[in-house]
Amino acid sequence: MSTLASSPHYPQQPDSKFTSGPAVPSRVHVELGKNTPSVYSFFEQATSTWTYVVVDPASKEAAVIDPVLDYDHPSGKISTETADGILAFIQEKRLVVRYILETHAHADHLTGAQYYKRSLGGNVPVCIGSRIKQVQQTFARVYDVDSTLFNDTFDVYFKDDEHFTLGGMPCKVMHLPGHTPDHLGYVFGRAVFTGDSIFMPDVGSARADFPGGNVKDLYNSMQRLLSLPSDHLLFVGHDYPPDRDVEDVVTIEDQRRRNKHVKAGTDEATFTAFRSARDAQLGAPKLLHPSLQVNIRAGKLPLADKEGRVFFKVPVRATLALSG
Structure with missing residues (x-):
């Protein structure tokens, strides 16, 4: 059982700093x-991303x-309009946020986890899969990040089949590697x-x-999801509709x-052949480098220089000897 199960309630008082007003949910699902x-x-x-408030x-x-x-991306400007709208919604509904849950270290958007944590009083734990440490080690080398900056970056590191409670409701954690090794x-x-372990059918x-x-891990994770009871509901991390509403x-x-x-009926060989061929044709996500540098540190920006400036690093691949 996760230590979160006995965590105390965190006092959160509504305030008026979110001047844009509460966001309106795109979808509402109740009495499930x-x-x-x-x-x-x-x-x-x-970024075609779904954020969920689960109550x-x-x-x-x-x-x-x-x-x-x-x-x-072109200007390098980070803002909190989306986050402020959701936080204002949380305050309007007088919800008590117990957890900020990451499904994985995303490569296509910057997480707002630290901003939410600070806005909610600083005590709400940011949670992710324990294998984030493998992801951190990989990208510490890519971006020349001091590995000591990862010490206790996240608050909770979940393992497969751990449990915690939300109010009176139990939650089970599923390790779903493939897209990334830390995926939950x-x-x-x-x-x-x-998260990104499966998308809408089309x-x-x-x-x-x-x-x-x-790719084989991804296939197995998808099969694990599809082995759940037929009436279970899969809430996806993104949607990229070809010809319909999101x-x-x-x-x-x-x-x-x-x-x-x-x-x-789709076997592993068929899926892995397709997915490998398809991935070979894909370019890097537009926000790959800024996303990873923020997300492997739970939403913290890179350290500022002595003038207070913050920079993202972009590794350069070149066959020409032009450095110096």
């Missing part, structure tokens, strides 16, 4: 069944899953928050070619019937 929370889904359009209606205890910061899913009753699956990713959730049964990459 026994031990299943209400789910408020917020879609961040610039035990009886206690009003909540968890925030995969929060986002706004980042304008969170199972609250019928509701399963999958989108299929995520890439598995990042350092530490593994969606956040699908049943296991629908995934088994329609997922274009791993529907029922």
